[in-house]
Amino acid sequence: MSRARHVGRGGGRSAAFVAGVGMGYDLRPMTARADDPVLLALREEIAAADRDLLAAFTRRLQVALKIRAHKAECGYDFLDPEREKQLLDEWRRANGGAISDETLRELFDSVLGLSKREAGR
Numbered sequence: 117m118s119r120a121r122h123v124g125r126g127g128g129r130s131a132a133f134v135a136g137v138g139m140g141y142d143l144r145p146m147t148a149r150a151d152d153p154v155l156l157a158l159r160e161e162i163a164a165a166d167r168d169l170l171a172a173f174t175r176r177l178q179v180a181l182k183i184r185a186h187k188a189e190c191g192y193d194f195l196d197p198e199r200e201k202q203l204l205d206e207w208r209r210a211n212g213g214a215i216s217d218e219t220l221r222e223l224f225d226s227v228l229g230l231s232k233r234e235a236g237r
Contacts, residue, residue: 173227173230173231176227176231177231177234177235180231180232180234180235181235184235184236200228203224203228204221204224207220207224208220
């Protein structure tokens with residue numbers, strides 16, 4: 117079982133201890149495989165992808181907030197089921213079958229739901 121350890125600043129930690137650090141966490145498991153360079157590199161790829169996802173969601177949310185403000189200013193309904201259907205169709209085309217339709221739909225619903233929740237704060 118892999119467990120991540122939080123890596124803070126300072127604390128006298130050696131360079132060897134912080135090898136494999138990404139997103140503020142030591143990505144090495146607490147096992148004998150802690151020095152596996154392939155595993156460490158793959159974990160860093162995952163951490164980089166996670167950072168990209170967070171940045172993309174933040175960009176999306178910023179635009180959603182602008183849309184919400186514009187709709188409010190113009191008296192438009194905030195929810196637009198037809199636009200959401202168009203977006204899902206765009207996601208399906210962009211996916212090209214890389215992930216299952218079920219997973220794509222769940223991701224889409226999560227992103228839209230979280231965007232609406234954050235925009236409404």
